[in-house]
Amino acid sequence: xxxxxxxxxxxxxxxxxxxxxxxxxxxxxxxxxxxxxxxxxxxxxxxxxxxxxxxxxxxxxxxxxxxxxxxxxxxxxxxxxxxxxxxxxxxxxxxxxxxxxxxxxxxxxxxxxxxxxxxxxxxxxxxxxxxxxxxxxxxxxxxxxxxxxxxxxxxxxxxxxxxxxxxxxxxxxxxxxxxxxxxxxxxxxxxxxxxxxxxxxxxxxxxxxxxxxxxxxxxxxxxxxxxxxxxxxxxxxxxxxxxxxxxxxxxxxxxxxxxxxxxxxxxxxxxxxxxxxxxxxxxxxxxxxxxxxxxxxxxxxxxxxxxxxxxxxxxxxxxxxxxxxxxxxxxxxxxxxxxxxxxxxxxxxxxxxxxxxxxxxxxxxxxxxxxxxxxxxxxxxxxxxxxxxxxxxxxxxxxxxxxxxxxxxxxxxxxxxxxxxxxxxxxxxxxxxxxxxxxxxxxxxxxxxxxxxxxxxxxxxxxxxxxxxxxxxxxxxxxxxxxxxxxxxxxxxxxxxxxxxxxxxxxxxxxxxxxxxxxxxxxxxxxxxxxxxxxxxxxxxxxxxxxxxxxxxxxxxxxxxxxxxxxxxxxxxxxxxxxxxxxxxxxxxxxxxxxxxxxxxxxxxxxxxxxxxxxxxxxxxxxxxxxxxxxxxxxxxxxxxxxxxxxxxxxxxxxxxxxxxxxxxxxxxxxxxxxxxxxxxxxxxxxxxxxxxxxxxxx
Amino acid sequence: xxxxxxxxxxxxxxxxxxxxxxxxxxxxxxxxxxxxxxxxxxxxxxxxxxxxxxxxxxxxxxxxxxxxxxxxxxxxxxxxxxxxxxxxxxxxxxxxxxxxxxxxxxxxxxxxxxxxxxxxxxxxxxxxxxxxxxxxxxxxxxxxxxxxxxxxxxxxxxxxxxxxxxxxxxxxxxxxxxxxxxxxxxxxxxxxxxxxxxxxxxxxxxxxxxxxxxxxxxxxxxxxxxxxxxxxxxx
Numbered sequence: 001x002x003x004x005x006x007x008x009x010x011x012x013x014x015x016x017x018x019x020x021x022x023x024x025x026x027x028x029x030x031x032x033x034x035x036x037x038x039x040x041x042x043x044x045x046x047x048x049x050x051x052x053x054x055x056x057x058x059x060x061x062x063x064x065x066x067x068x069x070x071x072x073x074x075x076x077x078x079x080x081x082x083x084x085x086x087x088x089x090x091x092x093x094x095x096x097x098x099x100x101x102x103x104x105x106x107x108x109x110x111x112x113x114x115x116x117x118x119x120x121x122x123x124x125x126x127x128x129x130x131x132x133x134x135x136x137x138x139x140x141x142x143x144x145x146x147x148x149x150x151x152x153x154x155x156x157x158x159x160x161x162x163x164x165x166x167x168x169x170x171x172x173x174x175x176x177x178x179x180x181x182x183x184x185x186x187x188x189x190x191x192x193x194x195x196x197x198x199x200x201x202x203x204x205x206x207x208x209x210x211x212x213x214x215x216x217x218x219x220x221x222x223x224x225x226x227x228x229x230x231x232x233x234x235x236x237x238x239x240x241x242x243x244x245x246x247x248x249x250x251x252x253x254x255x256x257x258x259x260x261x262x263x264x265x266x267x268x269x270x271x272x273x274x275x276x277x278x279x280x281x282x283x284x285x286x287x288x289x290x291x292x293x294x295x296x297x298x299x300x301x302x303x304x305x306x307x308x309x310x311x312x313x314x315x316x317x318x319x320x321x322x323x324x325x326x327x328x329x330x331x332x333x334x335x336x337x338x339x340x341x342x343x344x345x346x347x348x349x350x351x352x353x354x355x356x357x358x359x360x361x362x363x364x365x366x367x368x369x370x371x372x373x374x375x376x377x378x379x380x381x382x383x384x385x386x387x388x389x390x391x392x393x394x395x396x397x398x399x400x401x402x403x404x405x406x407x408x409x410x411x412x413x414x415x416x417x418x419x420x421x422x423x424x425x426x427x428x429x430x431x432x433x434x435x436x437x438x439x440x441x442x443x444x445x446x447x448x449x450x451x452x453x454x455x456x457x458x459x460x461x462x463x464x465x466x467x468x469x470x471x472x473x474x475x476x477x478x479x480x481x482x483x484x485x486x487x488x489x490x491x492x493x494x495x496x497x498x499x500x501x502x503x504x505x506x507x508x509x510x511x512x513x514x515x516x517x518x519x520x521x522x523x524x525x526x527x528x529x530x531x532x533x534x535x536x537x538x539x540x541x542x543x544x545x546x547x548x549x550x551x552x553x554x555x556x557x558x559x560x561x562x563x564x565x566x567x568x569x570x571x572x573x574x575x576x577x578x579x580x581x582x583x584x585x586x587x588x589x590x591x592x593x594x595x596x597x598x599x600x601x602x603x604x605x606x607x608x609x610x611x612x613x614x615x616x617x618x619x620x621x622x623x624x625x626x627x628x629x630x631x632x633x634x635x636x637x638x639x640x641x642x643x644x645x646x647x648x649x650x651x652x653x654x655x656x657x658x659x660x661x662x663x664x665x666x667x668x669x670x671x672x673x674x675x676x677x678x679x680x681x682x683x684x685x686x687x688x689x690x691x692x693x694x695x696x697x698x699x
Numbered sequence: 700x701x702x703x704x705x706x707x708x709x710x711x712x713x714x715x716x717x718x719x720x721x722x723x724x725x726x727x728x729x730x731x732x733x734x735x736x737x738x739x740x741x742x743x744x745x746x747x748x749x750x751x752x753x754x755x756x757x758x759x760x761x762x763x764x765x766x767x768x769x770x771x772x773x774x775x776x777x778x779x780x781x782x783x784x785x786x787x788x789x790x791x792x793x794x795x796x797x798x799x800x801x802x803x804x805x806x807x808x809x810x811x812x813x814x815x816x817x818x819x820x821x822x823x824x825x826x827x828x829x830x831x832x833x834x835x836x837x838x839x840x841x842x843x844x845x846x847x848x849x850x851x852x853x854x855x856x857x858x859x860x861x862x863x864x865x866x867x868x869x870x871x872x873x874x875x876x877x878x879x880x881x882x883x884x885x886x887x888x889x890x891x892x893x894x895x896x897x898x899x900x901x902x903x904x905x906x907x908x909x910x911x912x913x914x915x916x917x918x919x920x921x922x923x924x925x926x927x928x929x930x931x932x933x934x
Contacts, residue, residue: 153764153805514789615817619825629825631765631801634809634817642765644796675793 004301004369005279008077009326011095011128013119014105019135023105023260027079029190030266031070067313067324067371069354075274078371094382096122097394098312098326098371101248101277102130103269108142108257110637112150113609120155129248131272132157134257137165137264138172141637144257151253158252160217162243162272163265164210165257166203175257175265176203178211179243180236184268191263215239221246240275248278280369285328287384287392290341297392303331303368306387307338310394311374314381314429322353322373323381325366328394330387332372333365338385341393343378351375380428402434402447403602403647403671406454407472409443418467419444426457433457441696447477450669451651476602476648478685479674480551480558482595485510489567490587492579502574503583505532505540507565509591514560521548524564532568536580540565543584552589553597553682554689559674563588599682602647605630605672608657610665611638617660625649626678644672700783702751702791708783710934711748713922717909722862722892724830725855726913727847729839731865732878732896736905738864739835740930741896743771745862746833747779750795754830757818758801761836765803768835772799778929800827811846815853822857831860840867840882847889877908877918887911896925903927 012027014020068079080099096102102123106116123130132151134144144165151159163175166183174185176199183200187193199207215234219226222242228234246252256272258265281301287308288294299308307330315322325332336349353373354361366372379385384393410416423435423446434447448454451474461467489506507526512518523541532540541563548558563584570580606627608618612634618641622629627645650669657665677685706712715721722728730738730745746756760768776795780788800821804814821827832854839847854861865883872880878897887893893911895918898904905925910918926933 153762154766513787514793616820616824619821619827623824623826628797629800629821629827630796631769631803632817632821633765633803633805634813635805673793 004281004367006075006274007279007367007369008075008273008277009080009098009100009280009369009371010077010273010277011080011099011102012105013102013123014116018105018107018110018113019260020105023103023133023135023266024079026260026263026266027270028068028070030192030270031072031077067355067373069356069371072270072274076370077270077273080371094312096126096128098310099128100280100283100369101273102128103273104130104132104253105135106132106147106151107139108134108137108144108147109139110609111147112154113640117155120157127250129250129276129278130253131247131269131276132159132253132255133265133269134255135260137168137257138170138259138262140169142168142172144168144255148255151255158217159255160214160243160252161210162214162254163256163268164203164207166200172259172262172264175268176207177268178207178214179239181207181211184265186264186267191266194267217252218242218246221249221251244276247276248282285394287328287394290391290393294393299329301368302329305330306390307332307336307385308387308390308392308394309338309385311377311379311381311383311385314379314425315373321376322355323375323377323379324371324373325385326371327366327368329368331365331367337388339388339391340379341384341386341391342380343383345378346388347377349374380431382431401477402432402449403477403604404450404454405445405447405475405477406458407438407441407443407445407475408458408469409472411468411470415467415469418465419461419469422457422461422465422467426460441692443472449671452654474651476646478554478556478677479600480553480556481560481598481600482509482511482558482592483598484596486591486595488587488591490583490590491569492583492586494579500571500574501576501579501582502569502571503536503576503579504569505565505580505583505587506567507563507587509561509563509588509595511595512560512562518560520559520561521545522562524562526564526566527568528566531570532565532580533570533575536570536575536577537565539577539580540568540584543581544588546581547585547588547592551597552592553599553686555693556599558592558597559600599677599685600674601677603644603672603675604647604650604669606643606645606650606653606667606669607640608643608665608667609638609640610661614661614665615639615641618657618665621653621656621660625653644675645669646675646677647671700785702785705779705783705785706748706751709748709751710923710932711745713934714745714932717921717923718892718912722860723913724858724860726860726891727851727854727889728860728862728892728894729865729883729890730862730894730896731880731883732905733874734866736866736878736896736898737925737927737930738866738896739771740775741925741932742833742835742862742864743775744779744930744932746799746831747772747775747795749831750798753798755798755828756800757821757827757829757832758799759814759818759832759834759837760801760803761809761838762803762805765801768801768803775931778931782929800825800829811842811849815849818853819857829857829859831862834861834863837863837865838868839863839865839886840872840880841869844886844889847886851889877910878906879908879910887916894921898927907932 012020012024070077080095134147137144148159148161151157162178165175166173174183176183183197185195187195215229219229225238225242228238243254247254254276256269260266285299286296287299289297308328309325311323311325313324332349334349334352337346339346352363352366354363355373386392410419426433427435432449436445438445446454458469458471461469485508487508491504494501512522523544525537544563548561551558610618622643622645625645626649627643630642630644633640657667730741732738746758749756758768776792785791822829850861867880867882872882874880877895879895890911891913895908895910897906899906905927907921907924908918909921923932923934
């Protein structure tokens with residue numbers, strides 16, 4: 001176990017195709033963990049995730065594993081995998097939670113792309129310090145300066161160059177380090193030998209000028225450096241420490257560069273990780289004390305305190321079931337007892353391991369701040385494990401609701417068993433993935449964040465679980481809502497011998513005004529004079545909550561609704577909790593039809609990037625899909641069209657887009673909001689729903 | 700307040716009145732000032748007013764940051780809707796968005812043909828029937844006369860209003876009393892409406908002067924001015 005100051009937990013985030021996989025491999029290689037560099041080549045945007053998974057499986061290296069441990073010049077670096085596609089944002093967000101710093105990989109030609117913006121937003125939310133690495137400087141059209149400017153303009157980051165390239169495009173030879181003022185070349189067939197030289201004559205002026213800019217930017221954030229500059233006594237060490245402080249406090253983003261493919265600039269990037277990204281003690285982490293009404297507690301990076309540990313990822317790999325953990329407080333030894341604060345189950349730590357790129361190492365102890373994995377723990381991802389004396393939960397993460405569902409049917413009995421196992425595993429691993437059996441159709445339904453998200457799981461069922469399944473048409477997760485206020489006055493009465501049931505509720509339902517903090521459901525109690533006794537008020541609330549689970553139009557949940565009661569009646573003997581629940585349910589159904597119910601559908605924020613000549617085709621394709629074009633940005637590399645399009649219209653878009661643009665465009669999408677379905681389409685949906693119900697009832 | 704009432708009470712009615720009913724389709728209008736006076740806000744207010752009245756607008760920017768433009772619209776909308784207590788503001792805003800497209804060109808010195816061809820693509824292939832195009836920060840004072848003529852022709856062909864917000868970039872530009880730089884006058888014949896913006900310290904207002912109003916060419920002060928706090932056009 002190493003000192004905490006030499007520990008780094010980092011992630012590598014990137015847009016698809018900016019070379020993340022290649023960079024990860026180079027990092028593993030230079031850290032002497034894999035002995036041969038594998039190449040990843042040739043893939044088109046959307047399919048990339050699947051392709052690389054396939055490749056990784058065939059190669060048997062575990063870049064896809066949640067965390068890989070490497071050492072670099074005495075530093076212990078855990079490289080945490082962050083998936084690239086937005087359909088897997090929950091995974092990205094969960095890994096952001098456990099990392100202390102990140103390398104943001106950007107393509108030197110394409111620069112800041114739509115996905116970089118999404119990832120940037122996530123990094124800002126979790127306050128992750130980062131280094132930008134401008135990759136692919138060997139490509140035609142490479143321009144790291146432009147990328148740096150985009151980081152400033154598009155992402156609002158204080159991006160500062162720490163390096164400048166020596167040659168560009170096919171003449172890329174190395175980089176000039178502006179901190180140490182020397183030229184770095186990467187010799188040997190795999191760039192293993194780093195050769196330091198004086199800065200070449202022709203670059204000296206530029207290097208001096210850029211160093212001046214670097215000093216200016218950093219000294220704005222460091223009084224110490226400012227003083228040293230005035231005294232003309234800036235040491236390399238002082239400058240490094242000022243950059244480190246500014247980076248960790250999120251005031252600046254150092255920009256480094258190279259080409260992973262050509263083996264240039266990777267070792268200096270690793271030096272940068274060690275020099276500028278924080279160790280676990282430099283990041284503040286908070287947990288919620290479940291015994292104190294979720295009061296926040298700041299965790300101490302102290303190995304002698306009771307443990308607080310997050311299980312951030314489950315993996316059912318070649319080694320069996322693994323739970324990846326990050327230790328926030330205390331240290332963990334084999335045989336320690338922990339409690340899962342969600343399930344309240346205690347367990348003893350059995351096998352404790354550390355994952356390397358191609359092997360696994362049994363360890364007896366993991367230190368504070370470290371990342372390791374446990375075997376055979378019953379848990380879901382995102383669970384917190386504590387010392388039995390504590391009852392903390394790490395901050396609940398923002399989990400988006402699924403927007404799409406798919407019916408799946410197993411081919412035979414064996415597949416059916418395996419499918420069950422697979423679904424159980426997937427929903428534990430990924431909180432945005434759900435599965436359930438629809439009580440009306442008796443079909444197994446899976447739900448997730450997009451078409452690709454579900455496709456990947458269906459594919460994994462086939463491969464990893466040998467479960468052959470056929471899938472239905474993807475269905476959109478609609479919502480229902482009311483558009484105006486409606487009153488109700490409903491009496492529930494039942495006299496069938498024995499004790500009867502009696503309850504009357506009166507009040508209204510109405511839409512909650514739209515807004516960023518609008519709730520999905522609100523219950524308002526305006527009862528005066530005890531016309532409904534206090535003990536039955538929660539029963540009414542419960543009744544409404546049952547009612548809104550399934551609206552009468554399409555059977556989807558009703559959202560954005562306020563249910564208020566202002567009058568009622570009870571019977572001293574016949575009124576009960578159940579009677580008021582039933583009355584509320586009946587009252588809701590009575591009022592719902594009068595409240596002009598509407599159907600809402602998920603609207604996706606779609607971002608398409610392509611060469612400029614296809615702009616018209618993209619506009620047309622969005623227009624055909626009931627989409628709204630929000631913006632279109634053109635620069636010398638092509639255009640990016642941002643639009644809002646209903647999810648129901650986006651099925652199969654990747655295929656359409658490919659044929660419209662000769663495969664030269666790519667797109668990403670994520671949920672933007674829920675929007676009203678046009679009346680004509682709403683009517684069709686309702687008709688289809690009624691027919692489906694009739695069929696099911698007829699069965 | 701309902702949206703119809705808001706439109707009726709808008710200071711932009713007085714603005715339109717000064718222009719004898721508005722700029723009019725096929726015409727070019729220019730808001731011009733020194734840098735940092737608030738012409739972008741002014742342009743966004745003009746544009747938002749059109750959106751409020753159910754017109755379709757394309758906002759053309761050259762900044763490289765779409766988010767920045769969108770935030771201007773959000774802010775102007777927030778000021779107007781809060782100032783007038785607009786009913787159901789969030790859904791009104793969502794409806795406005797359907798009628799606005801931001802078109803951004805982050806390329807240095809993008810040729811005017813390229814801009815116009817992208818606009819035409821959006822209008823035709825994207826079936827976006829624009830009523831107005833707002834050029835935010837277009838370097839009109841250094842454009843060639845031919846370029847301006849092309850934009851004018853485009854406005855006529857497409858039947859839409861074109862507004863520019865312009866701040867001269869060259870340091871040697873001379874501004875007159877109305878805040879209008881001398882470099883713009885060479886296009887005076889091509890421009891239908893020219894409005895100069897100038898900050899008046901004693902009144903703490905940005906004064907708007909109608910330098911050219913269709914056929915009228917004698918400068919006259921407008922009834923509306925720009926409030927430097929809200930950056931909105933007000934009476």
